[in-house]
Amino acid sequence: MSALHDHTHCIADALTRADALCAERGARLTALRRRVLELVWSSHRPRGAYAILEDLSQQEGKATAPLTVYRALEFLVEQGLVHRIESLNAYVGCADPGAVHSGQFLVCESCGDAAEIDDPRVGAAIIAAAADRGFRVQRPTVEVRGLCKSCQENPR
Amino acid sequence: MSALHDHTHCIADALTRADALCAERGARLTALRRRVLELVWSSHRPRGAYAILEDLSQQEGKATAPLTVYRALEFLVEQGLVHRIESLNAYVGCADPGAVHSGQFLVCESCGDAAEIDDPRVGAAIIAAAADRGFRVQRPTVEVRGLCKSCQENPR
DNA sequence: GGTCACATGTTATAAAGTAACACCCATGTC
DNA sequence: GACATGGGTGTTACTTTATAACATGTGACC
Ligand SMILES: [Zn+2]
Ligand SMILES: [Zn+2]
Ligand SMILES: [Zn+2]
Ligand SMILES: [Zn+2]
Numbered sequence: 001m002s003a004l005h006d007h008t009h010c011i012a013d014a015l016t017r018a019d020a021l022c023a024e025r026g027a028r029l030t031a032l033r034r035r036v037l038e039l040v041w042s043s044h045r046p047r048g049a050y051a052i053l054e055d056l057s058q059q060e061g062k063a064t065a066p067l068t069v070y071r072a073l074e075f076l077v078e079q080g081l082v083h084r085i086e087s088l089n090a091y092v093g094c095a096d097p098g099a100v101h102s103g104q105f106l107v108c109e110s111c112g113d114a115a116e117i118d119d120p121r122v123g124a125a126i127i128a129a130a131a132d133r134g135f136r137v138q139r140p141t142v143e144v145r146g147l148c149k150s151c152q153e154n155p156r
Numbered sequence: 157m158s159a160l161h162d163h164t165h166c167i168a169d170a171l172t173r174a175d176a177l178c179a180e181r182g183a184r185l186t187a188l189r190r191r192v193l194e195l196v197w198s199s200h201r202p203r204g205a206y207a208i209l210e211d212l213s214q215q216e217g218k219a220t221a222p223l224t225v226y227r228a229l230e231f232l233v234e235q236g237l238v239h240r241i242e243s244l245n246a247y248v249g250c251a252d253p254g255a256v257h258s259g260q261f262l263v264c265e266s267c268g269d270a271a272e273i274d275d276p277r278v279g280a281a282i283i284a285a286a287a288d289r290g291f292r293v294q295r296p297t298v299e300v301r302g303l304c305k306s307c308q309e310n311p312r
Numbered sequence: 313g314g315t316c317a318c319a320t321g322t323t324a325t326a327a328a329g330t331a332a333c334a335c336c337c338a339t340g341t342c
Numbered sequence: 343g344a345c346a347t348g349g350g351t352g353t354t355a356c357t358t359t360a361t362a363a364c365a366t367g368t369g370a371c372c
Contacts, residue, residue, distance in 0.1 A: 028349080030351090048328080065351095065354085067329090067351090067353090068351070070329065087297050089328060089329095108291075115289065117285055119281065119284075121285060122282055124281070125278040125281040128275075128277060129260070133273065133305065134304070137302040138303065139300070140298070141299040141300065142282065142297070144282055144297065145297070146286065147291070147294065149289065149290030184318080204359080221323085223322090226360065245358085
């Protein structure tokens with residue numbers, strides 16, 4: 001997700017979908033959780049829990065405890081609204097919540113963007129490789145570091 | 157890598173290969189680094205830096221600083237002798253150092269074993285998926301959680 | 313034997329994540 | 343309306359993981 005797009009729209013969209021999904025499931029997207037989701041979506045770059053915490057504290061005008069954020073993130077991850085990028089200890093909004101998918105990411109070393117993909121070839125290859133070894137897949141993690149298209153075209 | 161195998165052999169083997177590789181490259185596998193590598197190889201389960209630190213301290217009879225271990229690990233990872241499992245904040249010996257590969261792991265939720273694989277289908281699928289999006293791959297990370305064969309056969 | 317690069321030691325600190333327990337507040341029940 | 347119930351949040355303290363800054367050692371090379 002390069003520089004120029006209407007990101008306000010991304011955020012609004014994400015919140016709308018989250019509202020709908022949670023309503024449908026009877027999950028409680030409380031004000032706090034909604035605000036954290038919004039902060040996760042403040043960019044397409046994965047954000048650390050403590051960065052979110054800082055923003056939240058500022059919004060509230062008073063210090064918030066880490067647990068507050070971690071609990072909200074836990075909920076959002078469970079609901080599939082947010083993914084955790086293991087290799088960055090950071091969180092990013094899910095591009096397509098509701099759809100069943102495991103989370104595959106192309107993480108740009110230069111701009112920090114994390115593009116979520118759900119490539120069936122990758123998923124299938126992992127399942128096949130695991131099956132060959134008698135391994136039962138529960139949760140694949142794919143995080144590919146490299147250079148995104150726009151950073152290749154406009155290097156620093 | 158299930159329960160029953162001659163793990164002493166795994167360790168000796170890993171050290172021998174490490175010696176050879178480092179000699180070949182002119183990299184300095186010092187006594188300390190060699191001991192850390194040995195501790196990483198103490199099982200096929202990824203081990204945390206602080207677990208290794210504890211073992212090391214005990215061996216030496218005196219407290220060692222975290223940095224000592226982290227620096228040794230950094231070297232070992234650079235040399236491809238050890239991989240870091242991002243989703244566990246832990247380190248595991250590389251099954252095939254020297255070979256060019258990125259590190260794909262099947263991590264068992266039950267016994268904790270991390271089997272390293274280097275499945276060409278997975279690698280190729282990732283490259284293809286990335287190429288479709290103009291993304292240039294530098295370092296793929298694949299960490300699959302699930303149940304290994306032996307844990308499926310002998311559940312708790 | 314000087315010096316240069318790299319390895320290690322030491323101390324302090326940062327960043328990321330969790331435990332335990334109290335309180336609040338919406339919902340449903342009597 | 344009183345009251346139990348359960349999930350969500352607040353508060354405090356703490357653990358685990360990782361790094362910064364600076365001093366000291368050590369071996370290769372000229
Ligand atoms: Zn956007
Ligand atoms: Zn980029
Ligand atoms: Zn073994
Ligand atoms: Zn297992």
